[in-house]
Amino acid sequence: MIAIPEKNFLNEPRGLKSWLVTYDHKRIGLMYFFGIMFFFMLGGIFAMLLRLELFNPGKDFIEADTYNQFFTLHGAIMIFLFIIPSIPAALGNIILPLQLGAKDVAFPKLNLASWYLYVIGAMFFIASLVAGAADTGWTFYTPYSIQTSTAVIMTGTGVFILGFSSIFTGLNFIVTIHKLRAPGLTWFKLPLFVWGLYATAIIQVLATPVIGITLVLLILERVAGIGIFDPALGGDPVLFQHFFWFYSHPAVYIMILPGMGIISELISVHATRKIFGYKPIAYSSLGIALISFLVWGHHMFTSGQSVFAAMVFSFLTFFVGIPSGIKVFNWVATLYKGSIRFTTPMLYALSFLILFSIGGFTGIVLGTLSIDVHLHDTYFVVAHFHYVMMGGTVIALLGGIHHWWPKIWGRMYNETIAKITCGIIFVGFNITFFNQFIIGAKGMPRRYYDYSEAFHFNHAFSSIGAWLLGLGFVIMAIYLVHSIFKGKPAGDNPWGGLSLEWETTSPPDPHNFHSIPVVEHGPYDYDKIIPKSAYQDELEKAKATA
Amino acid sequence: MDSTGTLWLPPGHSTFASDVDFLFYVIAYLSLAFFVIVTVGSLYLAFRYRNKGKRELTSGIAHNVPLEVTWTLIPTILVFVIFVWGFKDYLKMHVSPKNAIEVKVSGQKWFWSFEYPGGVTEVNTLTVPVGKPVSLLMSSQDVIHSFFVPAFRTKMDVLPNRYTRLWFEATAEGEYDIYCTEYCGKGHSEMLGKVLVLKEQDYNNWLSEAAAASSSLSLEEYGEQLYRTKACITCHSVDGTANQGPTWKGIFGKTEKLADGSNVTIDENYIRESILNPMAKITAGYQPIMPTFQGILNDRDIDALIAYIKTLE
Numbered sequence: 001m002i003a004i005p006e007k008n009f010l011n012e013p014r015g016l017k018s019w020l021v022t023y024d025h026k027r028i029g030l031m032y033f034f035g036i037m038f039f040f041m042l043g044g045i046f047a048m049l050l051r052l053e054l055f056n057p058g059k060d061f062i063e064a065d066t067y068n069q070f071f072t073l074h075g076a077i078m079i080f081l082f083i084i085p086s087i088p089a090a091l092g093n094i095i096l097p098l099q100l101g102a103k104d105v106a107f108p109k110l111n112l113a114s115w116y117l118y119v120i121g122a123m124f125f126i127a128s129l130v131a132g133a134a135d136t137g138w139t140f141y142t143p144y145s146i147q148t149s150t151a152v153i154m155t156g157t158g159v160f161i162l163g164f165s166s167i168f169t170g171l172n173f174i175v176t177i178h179k180l181r182a183p184g185l186t187w188f189k190l191p192l193f194v195w196g197l198y199a200t201a202i203i204q205v206l207a208t209p210v211i212g213i214t215l216v217l218l219i220l221e222r223v224a225g226i227g228i229f230d231p232a233l234g235g236d237p238v239l240f241q242h243f244f245w246f247y248s249h250p251a252v253y254i255m256i257l258p259g260m261g262i263i264s265e266l267i268s269v270h271a272t273r274k275i276f277g278y279k280p281i282a283y284s285s286l287g288i289a290l291i292s293f294l295v296w297g298h299h300m301f302t303s304g305q306s307v308f309a310a311m312v313f314s315f316l317t318f319f320v321g322i323p324s325g326i327k328v329f330n331w332v333a334t335l336y337k338g339s340i341r342f343t344t345p346m347l348y349a350l351s352f353l354i355l356f357s358i359g360g361f362t363g364i365v366l367g368t369l370s371i372d373v374h375l376h377d378t379y380f381v382v383a384h385f386h387y388v389m390m391g392g393t394v395i396a397l398l399g400g401i402h403h404w405w406p407k408i409w410g411r412m413y414n415e416t417i418a419k420i421t422c423g424i425i426f427v428g429f430n431i432t433f434f435n436q437f438i439i440g441a442k443g444m445p446r447r448y449y450d451y452s453e454a455f456h457f458n459h460a461f462s463s464i465g466a467w468l469l470g471l472g473f474v475i476m477a478i479y480l481v482h483s484i485f486k487g488k489p490a491g492d493n494p495w496g497g498l499s500l501e502w503e504t505t506s507p508p509d510p511h512n513f514h515s516i517p518v519v520e521h522g523p524y525d526y527d528k529i530i531p532k533s534a535y536q537d538e539l540e541k542a543k544a545t546a
Numbered sequence: 547m548d549s550t551g552t553l554w555l556p557p558g559h560s561t562f563a564s565d566v567d568f569l570f571y572v573i574a575y576l577s578l579a580f581f582v583i584v585t586v587g588s589l590y591l592a593f594r595y596r597n598k599g600k601r602e603l604t605s606g607i608a609h610n611v612p613l614e615v616t617w618t619l620i621p622t623i624l625v626f627v628i629f630v631w632g633f634k635d636y637l638k639m640h641v642s643p644k645n646a647i648e649v650k651v652s653g654q655k656w657f658w659s660f661e662y663p664g665g666v667t668e669v670n671t672l673t674v675p676v677g678k679p680v681s682l683l684m685s686s687q688d689v690i691h692s693f694f695v696p697a698f699r700t701k702m703d704v705l706p707n708r709y710t711r712l713w714f715e716a717t718a719e720g721e722y723d724i725y726c727t728e729y730c731g732k733g734h735s736e737m738l739g740k741v742l743v744l745k746e747q748d749y750n751n752w753l754s755e756a757a758a759a760s761s762s763l764s765l766e767e768y769g770e771q772l773y774r775t776k777a778c779i780t781c782h783s784v785d786g787t788a789n790q791g792p793t794w795k796g797i798f799g800k801t802e803k804l805a806d807g808s809n810v811t812i813d814e815n816y817i818r819e820s821i822l823n824p825m826a827k828i829t830a831g832y833q834p835i836m837p838t839f840q841g842i843l844n845d846r847d848i849d850a851l852i853a854y855i856k857t858l859e
Contacts, residue, residue, distance in 0.1 A: 064732045064733070064734075064735070065732055068729075068731070068732065068734075135731070136729075137729050141690060141728070141729070143688070143689050143690070143706060144689040144690070144729070144730060144731060147688070147689065148731070231705075231706040231707030232706075234822065234823060234840065235707075236707060237690060237705065237706065237707065238705065271592075271595075271604075272597070272601065272602075272604050273604045273605065274604070274605070274606050274607075274608050275608065276607070276608050276609075277608065277609065277614060278608060280614065301636075302692065302701050302702050302703050303703045303705075304702070304703055304705055304708065304710040307636070307637065307640050310636065311633050311636075314629055314632065314633060314636075315629055318625040318626070318628070318629050319622075319625070321621075321625060322618065322621055322622055322625070325617070325621050326614075326617065326618055328584060329584075329614075329617040331588075332584060332587050332588045332591065333610075333613070335588055335591035335592050335595060336591055336595065336605065336607070337595055337604060337605035337607065338591075338595050338604050338605070339595065339596075339597045339598075339601070339602055339604050340591075340592045340593075340595055340596045340597060341596075341597045342592070342596065346592075350588060350589070350592065353584060353585070353588050354584075354585050357580070357581055357584050357585070358581065361573075361577035361580065361581060362577075364573060364577065364625065364628065365570065365573050365574070365577075367629075367632075368569065368573065368628055368629070368631075368632035369632040369633050369635070369636035370562075370565065370566050370569060370631075370632045370633075370634075370635030370636045370638075370639065371566055371569060371570050371573070371632060372632075373566075373636065373639060373699065373700060373701050374566055374696070374699040374700070374701065376701060376727070377692060377694075377701075377727035377728060378727065437554075438553070438554060441554045441555050441556075441570075442554070442555065442556045442696065443556050443694070443696025443697075443723070443725065445694065445725045445726070445727040445735075446727075446729075447729040447734060447735075448734065448735035449734070449735045450735040450736065451735065452723075496601060525606075526603065526604050526606075527603055527604060527605060527606030528603070528606070529603075530601050530602065530603060533601075536601060540599060540600065540601070543599050544599075
């Protein structure tokens with residue numbers, strides 16, 4: 001029988017106060033986790049309400065103004081409060097120092113400060129719900145955002161504060177990865193999740209200040225009329241779009257790069273196979289991070305920007321696709337002559353390969369100048385970014401949660417229910433979003449409260465898928481919470497992984513490791529070592545007796 | 547060329563449609579091929595090499611140079627071809643033919659208005675002849691809008707502080723939807739219009755009847771009136787003499803040398819900028835003395851002046 005260590009970071013020290021003033025990266029990561037899960041639920045509820053309203057054309061139960069606020073809230077909450085902090089600040093915070101064999105991140109106090117900034121930023125969002133939530137879309141395009149009477153300033157301030165939270169995390173991770181690697185853990189022995197977080201952190205530190213500045217200018221424009229974006233004062237509203245996307249395009253990679261890092265871990269560990277093309281995967285993360293700064297104009301092909309600019313941005317957009325493609329091929333090749341276990345994390349990894357590929361291919365369609373003119377600002381774009389952000393990042397996040405859950409809590413969830421739930425989410429997601437490609441290509445514009453009867457069937461179909469998707473998440477919440485209390489003890493290394501986080505106890509000690517780990521093998525040396533795993537031993541024994 | 551619509555795309559009725567649709571399907575089928583490789587490949591490998599109940603050492607193969615070069619090079623070549631192809635078609639959309647009929651489009655919350663040569667105006671219906679290029683000079687009265695006609699495969703944002711242009715040539719008579727595709731507030735999804743494509747003869751008849759019915763001044767006439775009433779006449783001649791400011795005669799479309807040595811082509815945006823922010827680009831040989839007309843001339847006034855300047859050949 002596998003035992004759970006009596007003293008671990010979850011119960012030592014005890015009391016609410018010990019959590020609120022903790023410097024322990026694992027506790028801060030968990031507090032982030034509960035924060036992002038709360039906002040994932042809130043953003044999800046808004047999504048459900050939107051889909052309910054869109055079930056039929058015309059008014060079903062909310063007014064156009066409310067609908068506009070709801071899609072703004074859905075987007076802004078999902079982007080700024082959920083998906084950007086999701087993988088780095090929650091899972092990354094918990095796992096990164098463990099994978100490095102470190103006691104903590106480089107700046108534990110900064111880490112805690114970043115969580116409090118997250119909470120303060122979130123409060124501005126919550127307050128804006130009462131004060132008349134912004135109806136600008138998460139993109140805050142001027143001059144609409146200057147003229148609307150809704151609480152743009154409050155939401156903007158929230159985003160500004162959340163930006164600093166993100167910068168703190170990024171800065172912390174860069175220094176941690178440079179300075180706190182265990183003896184023997186050279187750069188090319190790092191797990192690929194660390195490479196993903198490293199590339200992400202660079203973007204967080206370099207790009208996030210720009211959204212901060214942009215929002216300050218927007219707020220000043222509203223308060224003082226400084227005339228930088230307002231055409232009535234000689235300002236240029238398209239300048240806002242350039243500023244906004246200069247951050248928000250790299251931000252897309254803040255969202256996807258750590259997800260790609262998780263997928264590298266999942267595929268290698270659950271296929272018990274040395275990762276194929278370690279260096280191409282690691283370098284492609286850095287390549288993506290670099291090029292991501294140079295493609296923002298592809299959001300503006302119909303904005304009136306010059307034809308020359310459009311040409312350059314289209315060209316670079318295609319070339320940011322290549323490193324992503326290389327990663328996908330390497331992941332597929334990793335399955336060759338492995339020993340694949342169809343665990344829940346593996347099912348999420350396979351779902352990711354399928355959904356992210358669709359997201360990537362439709363990105364090529366949208367990067368093509370002549371076609372983007374037709375598809376821009378239609379449901380085709382909506383479907384595309386949901387395939388990348390949800391089919392990519394969120395599916396990777398879920399895979400990562402299921403992968404590291406037994407490490408964090410020391411207990412395993414019910415694998416059968418988890419696999420069925422993965423199936424429900426996969427099917428629900430595709431029902432919701434695949435047919436949005438079709439109505440988008442047929443000309444259905446996005447952000448429409450009302451639509452013509454011709455699109456009725458597809459909209460209703462999407463709405464049904466959304467409810468199925470929602471059901472999947474409810475089931476997941478139930479079995480995950482259940483496992484915290486009643487789950488089967490998982491042991492140190494339930495999956496048989498080789499990176500350092502599997503060498504400590506589950507849940508880990510408050511100080512992570514009892515002694516400084518010394519690294520003698522790579523994170524993926526499954527061709528040389530069969531890792532010890534009490535949990536797998538039990539499974540094999542049960543199979544043999546059956 | 548026309549198409550009757552497919553599973554993915556709506557019927558196409560402009561000269562751009564067949565090019566856009568063809569390239570769309572080229573990419574779609576290429577994507578499908580790669581998608582099958584990735585999906586079938588990963589599922590096949592996952593089942594073929596599934597764990598048989600015992601943990602064991604597995605393959606250490608982590609590189610294969612020919613394979614890796616192939617899967618880098620082939621996609622790179624393909625996307626380069628797609629890029630050039632897409633850019634070539636995009637260029638066509640941005641160079642409107644000289645003989646195009648020019649219609650002034652104005653977007654505001656939440657309707658479209660169209661002004662034809664001769665001063666005829668319509669709201670939410672754009673009437674055009676079939677088989678003739680039509681060029682839309684567009685601006686917004688308030689926030690950003692975007693003019694989208696799915697059947698023509700064309701779209702362009704409509705901005706409050708400058709003109710944008712979009713052109714098309716309809717290939718079949720009929721009625722086609724116009725959507726606003728830049729979010730503009732409460733009535734965004736109601737900001738709809740129709741393009742009515744008529745036979746050329748019918749279009750001409752409609753236009754002359756509508757012009758006869760309209761008693762108001764044409765845009766050009768209104769511009770000439772403003773030229774005198776707003777005191778442009780003090781500094782700018784229309785007969786070629788240079789006063790404090792450059793003459794307007796034949797100025798439209800000319801390339802002028804600026805005081806800082808650069809060149810500028812006199813177009814709608816230059817004129818608009820020179821009226822609202824005269825210090826931005828000073829023509830070489832003239833003093834920077836013109837006052838701004840910000841707040842004195844509204845958008846329709848500026849449109850009228852531009853229309854008037856265009857007549858001064």
